[in-house]
Amino acid sequence: MIxxxxxxxxxxAFAPYGEVIEASPAAERxxxxxxxxxxxxxxxNVDAGRNGQAIVSIFRGQPRELPFAITMMEKHxxxxxxxxxxxxxxxxxxxxxxxxxxxxEAIRIFLAQPDQGVNYAAGTWHHPLLALNDVxxxxxxxxxxxxxxxxxxxxxxxxxxxxxxxxxxxxTWDVE
Numbered sequence: 034m035i036x037x038x039x040x041x042x043x044x045x046a047f048a049p050y051g052e053v054i055e056a057s058p059a060a061e062r063x064x065x066x067x068x069x070x071x072x073x074x075x076x077x078n079v080d081a082g083r084n085g086q087a088i089v090s091i092f093r094g095q096p097r098e099l100p101f102a103i104t105m106m107e108k109h110x111x112x113x114x115x116x117x118x119x120x121x122x123x124x125x126x127x128x129x130x131x132x133x134x135x136x137x138e139a140i141r142i143f144l145a146q147p148d149q150g151v152n153y154a155a156g157t158w159h160h161p162l163l164a165l166n167d168v169x170x171x172x173x174x175x176x177x178x179x180x181x182x183x184x185x186x187x188x189x190x191x192x193x194x195x196x197x198x199x200x201x202x203x204x205t206w207d208v209e
Contacts, residue, residue: 034102035137035192042126042143042151050128050141050157052077054117054150077152082112085178091119092171094162103127103192106135106158107185112176116162117150119170125163125194131156137192144197158186163194 040046044053060073081087106129118124123146129139135158145151150172153159162171176182 035190037103037127037137037140037142037192037194039125039142039144039194039197042145042149046141047126047128047143047151049130050151050159051113051154052152054115054152055148077115077150078113078154079115079152079174080113080155081176082155082178082180082182084180085112085176085182087174088177090173090175092116092162092173094124094164094169094171096164096167096169097125099165099194099196101163101194103137103140103160103188103194105185105187106140106160107183108135108156108158109153109175109182110156110184111178111180111182112155113152114159114175115150115152115173117172118145118147119172120164120167121147122164122166122169123147124165124169126151127160127163127194128153129158131158135186135188137188137190140192142194165197 054076056073063072065072126143129135
């Protein structure tokens with residue numbers, strides 16, 4: 034089994050897999066609604082793919098106990114898939130670059146803060162929701178339409194996400 038390193042979620046580190054969705058200083062900002070609202074504009078490339086339609090759902094993820102064995106990954110080859118947390122809890126993101134197959138050695142683990150979402154680019158391998166502390170809701174924007182947009186692969190060699198300490202790579206995580 035391969036033990037994976039957990040890194041903080043940053044836009045630069047996540048760029049090979051998609052976009053981080055957050056109200057960061059780097060985002061284009063616009064003042065709207067008569068000056069009452071600040072809009073962080075166009076934060077992710079939502080791609081519904083050919084003959085697809087963007088849909089909005091809420092996914093409710095059960096918390097995972099760490100250490101956690103990753104035995105499978107999935108990808109959506111026809112479109113992007115965006116997740117924005119709604120429950121005020123940190124969570125983990127497991128990803129690997131697009132390709133025909135994925136191996137445990139290729140997986141990267143990111144610790145996302147409660148105000149950070151992710152948008153997986155079409156074809157990016159990822160693990161299903163990895164909530165940590167409690168049951169967590171996520172607003173999800175993905176694709177409905179023709180074609181098979183979910184491919185799952187069992188890993189030949191599993192990978193392990195280790196138990197987290199109170200501070201992971203400079204990012205504070207509230208250990209329970």
